Amino acid sequence: MPQFKVPQNIDMEDRIIGKFTLKQFGYLAVGGTIAYIALNKLPSPLNIIIGGLLGIMAFAMAVIKIQDKPLPEFLVGLIIYLFKPRERRWKHEAAAGVLINKDRAVKKSDQVVTKKQYSKAELEKVSELVDSHGYSKLEDE
Numbered sequence: 001m002p003q004f005k006v007p008q009n010i011d012m013e014d015r016i017i018g019k020f021t022l023k024q025f026g027y028l029a030v031g032g033t034i035a036y037i038a039l040n041k042l043p044s045p046l047n048i049i050i051g052g053l054l055g056i057m058a059f060a061m062a063v064i065k066i067q068d069k070p071l072p073e074f075l076v077g078l079i080i081y082l083f084k085p086r087e088r089r090w091k092h093e094a095a096a097g098v099l100i101n102k103d104r105a106v107k108k109s110d111q112v113v114t115k116k117q118y119s120k121a122e123l124e125k126v127s128e129l130v131d132s133h134g135y136s137k138l139e140d141e
Contacts, residue, residue, distance in 0.1 A: 024062040031058015090129075 013021040020028065033056060039051035066074045128136045 020062065027058055027062040031055065031061065034058075046103075 013023070016022045017025050035051045035055035036056065038054055039047050041047075042050060061071050064071045069077070
């Protein structure tokens with residue numbers, strides 16, 4: 001039976017141009033185009049600042065990895081982390097004083113709780129059933 005080599009790095013993206021993947025090349029192409037337009041269309045002192053920042057940002061988005069994640073994926077995770085609440089609080093004021101019944105709401109203070117008194121024989125029977133895991137001789141009685 002013939003044996004075949006199974007690729008081990010199937011989660012790697014394909015390299016399209018040189019060492020760059022299609023995403024990286026897209027970041028470089030779009031960012032470089034916007035930086036080039038900014039350098040040519042904006043007034044003199046502003047064009048170098050904005051065009052340079054856009055070019056550096058495009059290069060960083062394509063090349064830099066933080067903790068083995070591409071910079072755009074890391075930035076999305078950072079934004080989600082910053083805007084999501086990290087502390088959960090239970091609002092117990094809404095449910096503390098009211099019990100929900102099928103027909104109507106009943107306040108806890110309106111309910112009357114009565115305790116049932118058990119005889120010694122009933123307690124012994126329940127105790128024997130629990131201790132014997134349900135296989136008691138008292139069960140037949």
